[in-house]
Amino acid sequence: MNKTILCFFCFLFLLPSCRKNQPEKPASIQLTIRHSVEGNLLVVDTMRYVNAAGNPFLITEIQWFLSHLALQKSDGSLEPLADDEGIYYLDTDLSDTWTIHSSRPINPGVYTGLKFVFGLNQTDNTSGRFVNPPESFMFWPEQLGGGYHYMKLNGKWRRPDGLIAPFNFHLGIGQVYDSITDAVRFVQNYFEVELPCNLQLKPEKQTSVELEMKVEQWFSARHPYDFDFWGGHIMQNQAAMQQACENGKYAFAIHILNASE
Numbered sequence: 227m228n229k230t231i232l233c234f235f236c237f238l239f240l241l242p243s244c245r246k247n248q249p250e251k252p253a254s255i256q257l258t259i260r261h262s263v264e265g266n267l268l269v270v271d272t273m274r275y276v277n278a279a280g281n282p283f284l285i286t287e288i289q290w291f292l293s294h295l296a297l298q299k300s301d302g303s304l305e306p307l308a309d310d311e312g313i314y315y316l317d318t319d320l321s322d323t324w325t326i327h328s329s330r331p332i333n334p335g336v337y338t339g340l341k342f343v344f345g346l347n348q349t350d351n352t353s354g355r356f357v358n359p360p361e362s363f364m365f366w367p368e369q370l371g372g373g374y375h376y377m378k379l380n381g382k383w384r385r386p387d388g389l390i391a392p393f394n395f396h397l398g399i400g401q402v403y404d405s406i407t408d409a410v411r412f413v414q415n416y417f418e419v420e421l422p423c424n425l426q427l428k429p430e431k432q433t434s435v436e437l438e439m440k441v442e443q444w445f446s447a448r449h450p451y452d453f454d455f456w457g458g459h460i461m462q463n464q465a466a467m468q469q470a471c472e473n474g475k476y477a478f479a480i481h482i483l484n485a486s487e
């Protein structure tokens with residue numbers, strides 16, 4: 227066999243294996259945040275909702291952070307959507323905060339879950355981190371533990387005496403005060419959310435996913451949250467914030483919208 231023919235056969239033999247070694251082109255993902263009450267899009271500023279404790283209430287706005295957003299594989303490994311801490315500020319009044327795009331190449335493949343931190347973890351939650359509004363407006367007072375609100379969920383409820391009272395359902399670092407010395411211990415109230423899904427990301431394709439916050443769950447999932455009992459301000463009430471966070475773990479759902487061709 228002459229050398230040219232031999233080389234040609236070698237080339238044919240090597241070609242498929244060369245192809246196999248080429249890395250797959252990355253995928254991308256777009257996450258849209260939807261705030262709902264009992265399955266319907268949140269309608270603000272009207273007294274149309276009643277929570278599990280029987281309080282008629284309205285919502286004026288919701289501002290919150292989610293961070294460390296990542297897709298999860300069946301072996302538990304994570305594919306983060308960003309190279310940094312992946313901190314996102316979401317605001318029912320600011321529509322441009324409702325969409326999150328992956329900012330790094332995402333490995334194509336099958337993912338079985340979406341994972342994120344509600345709020346900011348202890349390492350990320352440092353005072354002065356955000357210098358510009360709206361994020362900077364989320365600061366949490368230094369004497370209450372510092373850093374930032376995880377969430378400001380603001381609204382009003384109708385008290386049994388008929389008066390409409392404002393509530394600041396605000397979550398952040400909690401405090402436990404020693405009854406004798408009055409020394410304060412801070413409590414990290416952030417929590418992780420894991421949402422199972424079956425997501426197949428294809429090379430060079432953008433997949434759209436909806437992350438739903440089921441607002442009513444904050445007041446009902448595990449504890450009927452009673453505004454008449456807790457009052458309108460809970461930033462210094464760790465018992466109330468704990469109940470809220472235990473409810474909040476069940477306030478999220480994921481929906482796969484489409485994988486664009």
Ligand SMILES: [Cu+2]
Nearest residue numbers: 375394396461
């Ligand atoms: Cu507050």
